[in-house]
Amino acid sequence: MTGPHPICDRLLEYVTGEIGPEDREAFERHLPDCEDCRREVETLSAAWEALPFEMERIKPPRDLKRQVFAALDVLEGKPAPGTWRLAGRRARLASAAVIAAAFLLVAGGFLWGSIADLFRRDTAPFPPDLPAAIPVAEMEWSVPLQPAEGAQDHGYGIACVVRQGGSKQFIVYVFGARQTTGSEAYQVWLVSGSERRSAGTFRVSDERGVGVLTVPIRSESFSFDAIGITLEPDADGSQPRGPRVFAGGAPPPR
Amino acid sequence: MRNLPDGELMKLVRQRQRQALSELYDRYAELVYSHAWRSLRDEGAAREIVQAVFLRLWTTESEYAPEKGRFSSWILAITRNMVIDRQRRLRKESAHLVRPEPEMLERVPDRSESPEDRAIRGAFRRQIREAFRHLSAQQIQLLEHFYWQGYSLRELAELYGQPLGTIKSRLHQTLKVLRKHLPAEEGWR
Numbered sequence: 001m002t003g004p005h006p007i008c009d010r011l012l013e014y015v016t017g018e019i020g021p022e023d024r025e026a027f028e029r030h031l032p033d034c035e036d037c038r039r040e041v042e043t044l045s046a047a048w049e050a051l052p053f054e055m056e057r058i059k060p061p062r063d064l065k066r067q068v069f070a071a072l073d074v075l076e077g078k079p080a081p082g083t084w085r086l087a088g089r090r091a092r093l094a095s096a097a098v099i100a101a102a103f104l105l106v107a108g109g110f111l112w113g114s115i116a117d118l119f120r121r122d123t124a125p126f127p128p129d130l131p132a133a134i135p136v137a138e139m140e141w142s143v144p145l146q147p148a149e150g151a152q153d154h155g156y157g158i159a160c161v162v163r164q165g166g167s168k169q170f171i172v173y174v175f176g177a178r179q180t181t182g183s184e185a186y187q188v189w190l191v192s193g194s195e196r197r198s199a200g201t202f203r204v205s206d207e208r209g210v211g212v213l214t215v216p217i218r219s220e221s222f223s224f225d226a227i228g229i230t231l232e233p234d235a236d237g238s239q240p241r242g243p244r245v246f247a248g249g250a251p252p253p254r
Numbered sequence: 255m256r257n258l259p260d261g262e263l264m265k266l267v268r269q270r271q272r273q274a275l276s277e278l279y280d281r282y283a284e285l286v287y288s289h290a291w292r293s294l295r296d297e298g299a300a301r302e303i304v305q306a307v308f309l310r311l312w313t314t315e316s317e318y319a320p321e322k323g324r325f326s327s328w329i330l331a332i333t334r335n336m337v338i339d340r341q342r343r344l345r346k347e348s349a350h351l352v353r354p355e356p357e358m359l360e361r362v363p364d365r366s367e368s369p370e371d372r373a374i375r376g377a378f379r380r381q382i383r384e385a386f387r388h389l390s391a392q393q394i395q396l397l398e399h400f401y402w403q404g405y406s407l408r409e410l411a412e413l414y415g416q417p418l419g420t421i422k423s424r425l426h427q428t429l430k431v432l433r434k435h436l437p438a439e440e441g442w443r
Contacts, residue, residue: 017335018406049330052285055289057288059287060284064305068308075313200305203298214306216310
């Protein structure tokens with residue numbers, strides 16, 4: 001399997017995408033001079049690309065397309081119609097900030113490690129980037145989330161926008177949330193003026209009650225007046241139906 | 255839209271034409287969903303992957319290059335990367351190297367494939383499965399761990415207690431055997 005060039009040894013990593021951008025380029029540069037590798041790449045790639053086609057085809061749930069395009073609306077900053085409002089009070093922001101600071105202190109390492117993971121292949125969907133090639137992640141702003149008034153649960157969370165390289169993500173993280181069962185899902189709502197839109201849904205299957213939602217965003221002006229998270233009977237609703245469990249205010253002015 | 259090739263649709267997606275993304279969704283959502291389901295065995299997770307993949311098509315800066323291969327291979331590479339991220343994150347969070355179940359193929363029940371789909375794709379799938387018959391149980395398990403469960407070559411070396419070079423040659427050999435028994439004409443999509 002090793003040909004006349006040292007880089008020939010990376011053949012398998014090249015075919016399967018387990019190669020960093022530098023080695024990938026080096027491998028591609030050597031290909032015109034290496035007949036062995038050209039032949040092997042062709043052979044192995046054909047088998048590699050055929051692998052998924054042994055799987056059974058399963059039709060996606062019918063409502064999934066609506067969910068995807070609703071998420072696209074959020075991405076593009078288009079509000080969905082609605083008049084539901086959060087009852088959150090700015091006066092509670094001070095204590096919320098304390099909670100957020102504690103949250104970052106305790107969970108910081110875990111949070112950042114996980115966020116870094118989310119971005120690992122964010123800019124190169126083809127072969128994976130090496131960790132060294134990942135741009136530094138920077139949090140643009142964050143909003144603490146606390147149990148909504150009257151909520152039974154005692155979790156906490158954070159909503160933030162993280163920029164990494166050319167990409168930006170809106171991330172909602174909750175801790176200590178009740179685990180979802182069956183089709184139940186948490187749904188994140190963003191309120192702007194009198195309008196409310198869904199930012200997406202997530203489930204909590206982790207014993208620590210960890211849940212996360214990530215949405216790539218494009219708009220520089222992504223913002224909202226308030227954020228709420230409800231526990232819904234399923235992930236398919238376009239209106240809140242279940243109880244509100246977390247609430248937060250607007251992002252800080254920039 | 256319906257008659258446009260995938261590459262042309264992706265160009266329209268670049269120009270923010272939702273209808274083009276909608277058409278790509280209709281063509282490929284099932285493929286992406288099935289792939290995610292096959293790896294993760296979880297409906298909620300598979301839904302999230304589908305959403306992330308199609309939002310990625312909308313936001314990605316990297317272009318699909320038709321001369322480099324099929325659109326289906328490209329979108330599945332994106333899907334697999336996202337699935338692997340999720341699998342590796344879960345494994346990291348579980349704090350120890352979880353020994354995977356030795357999964358065999360065909361565990362998933364055929365849930366809702368339509369008769370037409372079955373007829374169209376059935377022939378090629380049969381050929382792939384036929385080719386799998388030439389693999390040993392260890393080779394099938396290696397593909398399961400590497401392709402579907404997202405273990406890296408290094409993780410597999412650790413998991414199997416074998417040198418990295420050995421893992422690589424085993425995988426290389428496995429793919430060669432498969433290729434040898436696949437039809438020359440690649441009739442899948």
